[in-house]
Amino acid sequence: MSFLKLRNKILPRSIPSTKDIDSTEQTDLFSVDDSLRSFSESEDESLDHRETEPSISSRVANAPFGIKTKTKGCEGGRIIKNWAETNSYDASKFRFPETIQELRQLVLDSSEIRCAGAMHSCAPLLASDGIIISLEKFNQILDIDINTSMVTIQAGVKCHDLCEEIATHGLAMGTLGSIDWQTVVGAVMTGTHGGSLTTPCLHDFVQSYTLLKADGEIITVDRDTESVIFSALAPSMGVFGIVVELKLRCTKIQYLEASMTALPFDEMIPRFDDIMKTNKYCRIIIYPSIKQATIWTANPVEKGSAAAKGAYQSDTYVNFRNENEKSLLQQFLQHHNDSDFELADQCLHKVLKSQLKRLSHYEARYNHVLCLERNNGIPHADIEFAFDNNDSIAVLETVRDYCNSKRVPYYNFEIRTTKKDDAMLSCCHGRDTMWIDFQAKSDVSAEFFGEMQNLLSPFGFRKHWAKGMDHSKLDYLLHQFPKLTDWMLLVHKMDPDGKFRNNHFNMWFKKTMEALEKQGRHFPNHYVPYRIG
Numbered sequence: 001m002s003f004l005k006l007r008n009k010i011l012p013r014s015i016p017s018t019k020d021i022d023s024t025e026q027t028d029l030f031s032v033d034d035s036l037r038s039f040s041e042s043e044d045e046s047l048d049h050r051e052t053e054p055s056i057s058s059r060v061a062n063a064p065f066g067i068k069t070k071t072k073g074c075e076g077g078r079i080i081k082n083w084a085e086t087n088s089y090d091a092s093k094f095r096f097p098e099t100i101q102e103l104r105q106l107v108l109d110s111s112e113i114r115c116a117g118a119m120h121s122c123a124p125l126l127a128s129d130g131i132i133i134s135l136e137k138f139n140q141i142l143d144i145d146i147n148t149s150m151v152t153i154q155a156g157v158k159c160h161d162l163c164e165e166i167a168t169h170g171l172a173m174g175t176l177g178s179i180d181w182q183t184v185v186g187a188v189m190t191g192t193h194g195g196s197l198t199t200p201c202l203h204d205f206v207q208s209y210t211l212l213k214a215d216g217e218i219i220t221v222d223r224d225t226e227s228v229i230f231s232a233l234a235p236s237m238g239v240f241g242i243v244v245e246l247k248l249r250c251t252k253i254q255y256l257e258a259s260m261t262a263l264p265f266d267e268m269i270p271r272f273d274d275i276m277k278t279n280k281y282c283r284i285i286i287y288p289s290i291k292q293a294t295i296w297t298a299n300p301v302e303k304g305s306a307a308a309k310g311a312y313q314s315d316t317y318v319n320f321r322n323e324n325e326k327s328l329l330q331q332f333l334q335h336h337n338d339s340d341f342e343l344a345d346q347c348l349h350k351v352l353k354s355q356l357k358r359l360s361h362y363e364a365r366y367n368h369v370l371c372l373e374r375n376n377g378i379p380h381a382d383i384e385f386a387f388d389n390n391d392s393i394a395v396l397e398t399v400r401d402y403c404n405s406k407r408v409p410y411y412n413f414e415i416r417t418t419k420k421d422d423a424m425l426s427c428c429h430g431r432d433t434m435w436i437d438f439q440a441k442s443d444v445s446a447e448f449f450g451e452m453q454n455l456l457s458p459f460g461f462r463k464h465w466a467k468g469m470d471h472s473k474l475d476y477l478l479h480q481f482p483k484l485t486d487w488m489l490l491v492h493k494m495d496p497d498g499k500f501r502n503n504h505f506n507m508w509f510k511k512t513m514e515a516l517e518k519q520g521r522h523f524p525n526h527y528v529p530y531r532i533g
Helices: 056-061 100-109 159-167 184-189 227-233 265-277 323-337 341-358 366-370 389-405 442-459 474-478 484-494 503-518
Strands: 079-081 088-090 113-116 131-134 141-145 150-154 206-212 218-222 242-249 255-264 281-287 292-301 362-365 381-388 413-418 433-440
Touching: 056 079, 100 131, 100 206, 100 242, 141 159, 150 159, 159 184, 159 366, 184 242, 206 227, 218 227, 227 484, 255 265, 255 341, 255 366, 265 281, 265 292, 265 389, 292 341, 323 341, 362 366, 381 389, 381 442, 389 413, 389 433, 389 442, 433 442, 474 503, 484 503
Parallel strands: 113 131
Antiparallel strands: 079 088, 141 150, 150 242, 206 218, 206 242, 255 292, 255 362, 281 292, 281 413, 381 433, 413 433
């Protein structure tokens, strides 16, 4: 087996001209005035030039001291927060093993363990009364098999590093979310999805897991030979053990032609199915207070063919928002908090004008196109609902009516679709899925998310496991995951003492068992899915 050290690559900086990017006309409503930034400026934040985001170890080393937090065990201590700033963690609990022997000893010596990826989940997945293990030192791409399109990686490999390396071999990850700072394993464990009706979630591309169990045993779980436990392992939020290696099926690399247009929200709804079915990738952003939808699409092309038609050709990432647009959105939030809604909405119109010019027509390699949210994000809480795509029009009409009746406390929400799969706890289990990702600042998220949950419960939604683990209506969700009972029994079999769970998971497991018992779905007498006491 060959061992391939990840290469740090300096991404070239290239600034297109206005004529390259502004190849399509926009309506008068979205015409761009000279005061807005465009690709023609010499310091354009649309293009991405960062190599990495800070490692967890560097964040721990530089964690501030004495910040007040309500998180148990963090009072007055050194803390680090997740990206969304919804959860705080005691920096002293983090461990950074460098070898499998060190990792195994940590597992054997600890009674409660959570494992960190890149800390991009907004749910409290890492909270622990024990230790939090980061596998950032396990950052090797172990093997690239061009003949089978399989790659074998360690658990600390980031999506963007893997994409850059395998691209030199003509390969690509099978799907990507809108950012690529996550570890591949972390993205798999939390059910990361893209935005394509013809492409399933990332876990569907996994061939095998190498797993360190609670008793120190290391096992390999293969799709072809252990299909039942394999189906349970992702998404599973790390409660079966620590994945130390992953074998992933890749696809052939593609170049994509991307564009953005806009429609009134109301006019987008009857066109939704056609938009999703006629484009390989699609991402719709709704700005409810101004009743507008931006429709971003991307489709495979021969390299250079879109550029030949006037598209800007980028050799690096193109961000969904630049720094100026980010600033305008931050201003929106401030004006909204001050109840100055007219000024807030003016900010949104400026954002759309700018984006519709910058992103009107461009071409780049698949990951440089799909991972358009990697920079200039604004930390926020998320709750993402997964609906049967057959109900998409009715769901969107319900959301539109809600938005017309009251003001939403954030500037946008996002809609994507994903192909069905058969993983036990997948939100796409057995059905093609439409996702709606609602967002809000953490201080107002609970009320808003609760309203959306109540509003949309007739449609049988499932929740993204990394964006809404605080299930307030558990009995409702039990009906949405037909394999949940089987999954819980497998968790108990793999980790009977709950070493890889935390108080949040134990609470959830307890409520799950109680709800299932009320439904007459009984467990064996020896089954205790949570620690007592």
